[in-house]
Amino acid sequence: MDILYVSHLTKKFGEFQALSDISFSLKKGEILGVLGPNGAGKTTTMQMLLGVLKPTSGQVVYFGKDLSKHKEEITEKINFSSTYISLPRRLTVAENLYFISHLYSIKNRKERIQKIKKMFRLDEIWKSQVFSLSAGQSTRLNLAKAWINFPEVLLLDEPTASLDPEIADYIRKFLLEQRDKFNISVIITSHNMAEIEEICDRVIFINHGKIIAEGTPYSLAKTLKTSRIRLLIKDGLKRTIEMCKQQHLRFVLKHRHIVINLQQHEIPNFLKQLLGKGIIYEEISIDKPRLEDYFLKVAKK
Amino acid sequence: MKFSRVYAIILRYFYLLIHSLDRLSDLFYWPTVDLLLWGLTSTFFKKNAPNVPMIMLMIISGLILWMILWRGQYEITVNLLEELWDQNLVNVFVSPIRLSEWMVSFLFIGILKAAISISCAVFLALLLYKINIFRFGFYFLPLLFSLIMSGWWIGFIVAGLILRFGRKIQTFAWSVAYLFAPFSAVYYPVSILPNWAQKISSLLPMSYVFENMREIISTGRFNLHSFLISLALNILYLGLALVFFKRSFEKALDNGLGNLAY
Numbered sequence: 001m002d003i004l005y006v007s008h009l010t011k012k013f014g015e016f017q018a019l020s021d022i023s024f025s026l027k028k029g030e031i032l033g034v035l036g037p038n039g040a041g042k043t044t045t046m047q048m049l050l051g052v053l054k055p056t057s058g059q060v061v062y063f064g065k066d067l068s069k070h071k072e073e074i075t076e077k078i079n080f081s082s083t084y085i086s087l088p089r090r091l092t093v094a095e096n097l098y099f100i101s102h103l104y105s106i107k108n109r110k111e112r113i114q115k116i117k118k119m120f121r122l123d124e125i126w127k128s129q130v131f132s133l134s135a136g137q138s139t140r141l142n143l144a145k146a147w148i149n150f151p152e153v154l155l156l157d158e159p160t161a162s163l164d165p166e167i168a169d170y171i172r173k174f175l176l177e178q179r180d181k182f183n184i185s186v187i188i189t190s191h192n193m194a195e196i197e198e199i200c201d202r203v204i205f206i207n208h209g210k211i212i213a214e215g216t217p218y219s220l221a222k223t224l225k226t227s228r229i230r231l232l233i234k235d236g237l238k239r240t241i242e243m244c245k246q247q248h249l250r251f252v253l254k255h256r257h258i259v260i261n262l263q264q265h266e267i268p269n270f271l272k273q274l275l276g277k278g279i280i281y282e283e284i285s286i287d288k289p290r291l292e293d294y295f296l297k298v299a300k301k
Numbered sequence: 302m303k304f305s306r307v308y309a310i311i312l313r314y315f316y317l318l319i320h321s322l323d324r325l326s327d328l329f330y331w332p333t334v335d336l337l338l339w340g341l342t343s344t345f346f347k348k349n350a351p352n353v354p355m356i357m358l359m360i361i362s363g364l365i366l367w368m369i370l371w372r373g374q375y376e377i378t379v380n381l382l383e384e385l386w387d388q389n390l391v392n393v394f395v396s397p398i399r400l401s402e403w404m405v406s407f408l409f410i411g412i413l414k415a416a417i418s419i420s421c422a423v424f425l426a427l428l429l430y431k432i433n434i435f436r437f438g439f440y441f442l443p444l445l446f447s448l449i450m451s452g453w454w455i456g457f458i459v460a461g462l463i464l465r466f467g468r469k470i471q472t473f474a475w476s477v478a479y480l481f482a483p484f485s486a487v488y489y490p491v492s493i494l495p496n497w498a499q500k501i502s503s504l505l506p507m508s509y510v511f512e513n514m515r516e517i518i519s520t521g522r523f524n525l526h527s528f529l530i531s532l533a534l535n536i537l538y539l540g541l542a543l544v545f546f547k548r549s550f551e552k553a554l555d556n557g558l559g560n561l562a563y
Contacts, residue, residue, distance in 0.1 A: 085389075088383075090320045098312065105303060
């Protein structure tokens, strides 16, 4: 069941076409990654999904209802967090969560806030003013704010940017756990491709305001045929280089390590040729194409 | 309209108030300084112009009544700016709050803070100069209501302009009300203004209020006709200001609330 349906969304700022006729959907319990280089249109999309930017044309439908006509009802069930949008800086963490809980008319307010405090490990900074928080603490507060109304749909703009690896890992696990427990749907933007691969069921790539690819992280990466083979050559480095040059293969050399770009089906034959030429290697690893490779490829277009 | 959302915004600004020396000084420091300055000035006038009846009461009352208008407009414009400075406008409007609830909360905050500032000023006037602006009964109350309405429409016009042009015109938040002061005849009668200025003055509800205030002080009589003119003008201007503010908000949505902070 589609919990969110975006239809032919277009945004023009004067003559500049920021977003051009994009359509996609989000299923209940799905985590969807929105990827793209800077300026591709991700933030514009997010802002329109939140109702803080009016589309030039197109429609955003949550729970079968048009956002432009049922904003109050819809926003009670969704929430948002961005690393780049701050909460009132002179208020303490507790004060921010209290006033926001009133904005969402939360029932059992005290209980909910105590739960959020525990979930996002806010005890130590509970009475600190927002301006005194580190970037990571601030991100945790923003995430806590996004959870305050127990949303059915969460929109997260780079939620783990500026978090230390331990907390970032905690947040990713937490996100997956919450999805599994409560079947919440999430739209997430991130520049961390490993993170997207880890948590997203599906991704859409936006570039120049258009969706240029859509699929699971695995299926998109799989469209790339080139793998990287890494070898630590014990004997026959010159012969290996010569062989690569003869076959017009791209390679990078660092001391005795060589990384060669090869089509996946060519790998067995290439290794056989190395043996045939008496080249001895001590270590070998083969990197299959990943989402990051796919991102780099499409971002160049 | 949901009261909890209006209360949320009031709470947000209450928390801000207790953490901000600048906000606290707005509430108490400036009213006190103004009262000391104008109180001493009018004491000097009283001594040197003993023929002008009740000059001190007129100046102090004008000062206190002007605070009402100023507070009404200030709370709307500076609170909007506060959201822009904090980049919090998106957080507010991704929540279920309606524009009308947000606006109403600013009106409430204006009334609450005006009540605090005025109480402080009235108390000081009584303490320092033995002047009680309510000595004429509660004739002043309708005037206070009319003046806070004037503050609101000025506030919504300035807030609308900020929504359209962003923070580059933020100085309007502090300065625009004072543009109206000379034509509002806060401390002097409208008749001393040049003709062209009197015409402008006749279009401003505040001028009727301050004329009325002087009439009450000198004759003890409340001029209902002049009050009704001020009320009608205020209702008209407030209506127009609300339409302008709402349209400005729609315009801001066209450009994106997230882009407004800059």
